[in-house]
Amino acid sequence: MxxxxxxxxxxxxxxxxxxxxxxxxxxxxxxxxxxxxxxxxxxxxxxxxxxxxxxxxxxxxxxxxxxxxxxxxxxxxxxxxRELYPGSSFSQLALVSRMLNIKMENTLSQRGYNQMMQLFKEALPEANHVLDNYCHTKKLVCSLGLPVKKIDCCNSGCILYWDDDKDLTSCKFCGYERYKRHVGSRWSTSGNLACPYCMDEPQSFRLHYGGKTTWFDSHMMFLDQNHPFRKDRKNFLKGHTVTRSSPPVRTGQEILNHICELGITKVTDLDVEEVNKRLCKSCGWKKRSIFWDLPYWSSNMIRHNLDVMHIEKNVFDNVFSTVLNVDGKTKNDPKARQDVAKYCDWSQLARNPDGSYPKAA
Structure with missing residues (x-):
């Protein structure tokens, strides 16, 4: 030819x-x-x-x-x-290649990329060939034999988890963990249903003034039935006693059966995001973890981990900032005092007649 x-x-x-x-x-x-x-x-x-x-x-x-x-x-x-628009010195592929390079060098989010390309689409002459979203761009680039692949990197920028380091779970230089801790079975650890033990029967509630979800006094049900804290109406939720027993610990097989009954799918299944988004609105599951494919996972006694280091840091930061009344970080604000007055019998922390609040002891 x-x-x-x-x-x-x-x-x-x-x-x-x-x-x-x-x-x-x-x-x-x-x-x-x-x-x-x-x-x-x-x-x-x-x-x-x-x-x-x-x-x-x-x-x-x-x-x-x-x-x-x-x-x-x-x-x-x-x-x-193909000219980007009639008379342009840029081709469609030239713009895509340059924009992907800008996205990579500046760690631009997919949403930010889409917004920029949509702006180009609107600003250039009407008969233009701008691909206005990342999905279409990725399809074009993959045809070139350059698939878009996400590679994890250390949070401090020490290494890429690639080649010989692809299976590492923490940075070999600074020790920073590669993954955030999540419930191994993919139960969501945020929101109203965050407790992997209470699951669909949470004891949490939303603060009336602060607007945040709290598990204040939810730990009471794990205490012995005769524990005095269960009947304490003054130092915890005012006028409230706890008679409920702790929820039963479900076996791995029971959890797996529950996931299968709901029809929750794995990340490798077709239309997984659309299916799971619809099914998970009323429960705490996010997806069916691939760990369930392991033959021993349903009998594994430790299916989730607590990130002790970050829990300790968060507790310390909150207590420290509150005790020293650090501006912008203290939890001792007017909304918190209003919630204390609503839920607790602590009159010494109530608002003064002049509108001020006494210091927390």
């Missing part, structure tokens, strides 16, 4: 590096057989329009449709040659 222009020059390869990139990605063996005929018939939207010689014009009635791989190649060639 000859793709030379009259005069022996190649169609725009020297002036269009993105077209050359596509050809390099396709490899030197591309273009044999019926696919080469399709390539000769592509209408390149560039100033280097190629007109085949008369003797090279194929019999269109005998021409075969390109296979999917070939079609992706042709689409990329057209993207490399």
């Amino acid at each position: 000859s793709s030379d222009l009259p005069g022996g020059t190649q169609p725009g390869l020297g002036d269009n590096p993105y077209r050359q990139m596509v050809l390099d990605a396709a490899g030197s063996n591309f273009g044999k057989g019926s696919s080469s005929q399709c390539y000769r018939n592509i209408k390149h939207e560039s100033p280097y329009h190629y007109e085949p010689l008369m003797e090279e014009v194929p019999d269109l009635s005998m021409e075969e449709e390109p296979n999917p791989d070939s079609q992706r190649f042709y689409d990329l060639l057209q993207s490399a040659d």
Whole structure:
């Protein structure tokens, strides 16, 4: 197959590096057989329009449709040659490549990328070919043989979890853990249903003034039935006693059966996000963890971990900032005092007649 222009020059390869990139990605063996005929018939939207010689014009009635791989190649060639808008010196593929590089170097979020591309779409002339979201961009780039792959890195920027380090669970230089701690069975650890023991029968409630979810006094049900704290109406929730027993500890098989009954799917299943989002609105499950595929997981006695280091840090920071009344960080604010007056029998912390509050002892 000859793709030379009259005069022996190649169609725009020297002036269009993105077209050359596509050809390099396709490899030197591309273009044999019926696919080469399709390539000769592509209408390149560039100033280097190629007109085949008369003797090279194929019999269109005998021409075969390109296979999917070939079609992706042709689409990329057209993207490399297609002007971003009439008269533009930028091609569609050039803009995508530059924007992906900016996204990577500046750790731009997918949402931020979409907003920028949508702005380009609106600001440029109406007949433009801007891909206005990351999903379409990713499909185009993957066709080039450059799949978008997320690689974890150390929180301090020490290493990439890649190649020989891909299986590490903490940084080999600073020791920072690679993953945040979550319930191994993928029960959500935030919100009203955060307790993996109470599960669908939470004892939490939302503070009337502060607006945050609290488990104040929820620990009482784990105490012995004769413990004096259960009947203390003054030092905890005022006028409240606790008679409820602690929830039964479910076996791994019971939890797995519950997940299967709800129909919650794994991350590898089709339409997992849409299905799980609908099913998980009324429960604490986020997804079906792949750990359940392990033969021993349903009999594992320790299915979740507590991140002791960060729990200690958060407790210390909150207590320290409250005791020293650190501006912007203290938990001792007017809303907290109003909630104390509503839920607790601690008159010494009530608001003074002049509107001020006494210092917390």
